[in-house]
Amino acid sequence: MTSNLFDLTGKLALVTGSSQGIGLALARGLIEAGARVVLNGRDPARLAAAAAGLGDGVVSPADGIGAFDVTDPDAVEAAIARIEAKCGAIEILVNNAGIQRRTTLEEFPVETWREVMRTNLDSVFFVGQAVARRMIPRGRGKIINIASLQSEAARPTIAPYTASKGAVKMLTRGMCADWAKHGLQINAIGPGYFDTELNRPLRENPVFDAWLRGRTPAGRWGRVEELCGAAVFLASRASDFVNGQVIYVDGGVLSVL
Numbered sequence: 001m002t003s004n005l006f007d008l009t010g011k012l013a014l015v016t017g018s019s020q021g022i023g024l025a026l027a028r029g030l031i032e033a034g035a036r037v038v039l040n041g042r043d044p045a046r047l048a049a050a051a052a053g054l055g056d057g058v059v060s061p062a063d064g065i066g067a068f069d070v071t072d073p074d075a076v077e078a079a080i081a082r083i084e085a086k087c088g089a090i091e092i093l094v095n096n097a098g099i100q101r102r103t104t105l106e107e108f109p110v111e112t113w114r115e116v117m118r119t120n121l122d123s124v125f126f127v128g129q130a131v132a133r134r135m136i137p138r139g140r141g142k143i144i145n146i147a148s149l150q151s152e153a154a155r156p157t158i159a160p161y162t163a164s165k166g167a168v169k170m171l172t173r174g175m176c177a178d179w180a181k182h183g184l185q186i187n188a189i190g191p192g193y194f195d196t197e198l199n200r201p202l203r204e205n206p207v208f209d210a211w212l213r214g215r216t217p218a219g220r221w222g223r224v225e226e227l228c229g230a231a232v233f234l235a236s237r238a239s240d241f242v243n244g245q246v247i248y249v250d251g252g253v254l255s256v257l
């Protein structure tokens, strides 16, 4: 009985930014729990390669259905309409697409600031609104925003990223404030440090690598598949009265000084 709480059989999920890294791992985790998943990214070839490794649960990207830019509100609306027309109602949305740009704040170019905000924050509003407008009349839906350890804590050279992820935390609460009464659950996952392309410069920096292992109670980097438990929980019936929360999956970093 308890295990059924986490069953996602037949549910359609859209995971943004899922051609690699955390998004791809979350797509795999949702599929393992029974969901059908539409992958998203800007590059159709990379999407096709990612889909090839996922088996039956992935909705075929052969027609480019999931290839769209989450920072373009018109493209987002058109894509969500297309996905719902072809594949059915989106019951789970994971707003995962995001980028990192590192430069000291006094040197940070204005256009790069805008790129970070567009990709990490505006997209959560654009895709969240387009999907929620369809979930609301149906009276149900699960939205999971990918926040960050940086929703709580800053580090040098990534102030814009930190600002964007702090805003994702508060947008999650704002979505909860407006949409919970319609039967939607909107929560966030705050990953700590995971070994993905986004963090390659940090992984390749022995000083940072040693600092992080010392700073993390678990003593290591996260493995992307370790985010799936929180995602399946927040996508499933098990979290039907959980709303506006951020679950930090960080090996304990935020719990210690």
Ligand code: NDP
Residues within 6 Å of the ligand: 016, 017, 018, 019, 020, 021, 022, 023, 040, 041, 042, 043, 046, 068, 069, 070, 071, 096, 097, 098, 099, 119, 146, 147, 148, 149, 190, 191, 192, 193, 194, 195, 196, 197, 198, 199
């Ligand atoms: P990656 O760089 O490995 O992957 C990012 C994904 O997003 C790619 O699939 C990329 O595909 C897609 N993407 C980027 N821009 C857009 C866009 N405009 N429209 C559609 N898709 C886009 O990143 P991670 O997997 O490391 O990060 C995923 C999320 O997790 C991000 O929000 C990140 O901030 C967050 N996070 C990551 C942590 C980590 O330790 N790695 C820690 C905390 C949070 P394409 O370029 O082809 O469009």
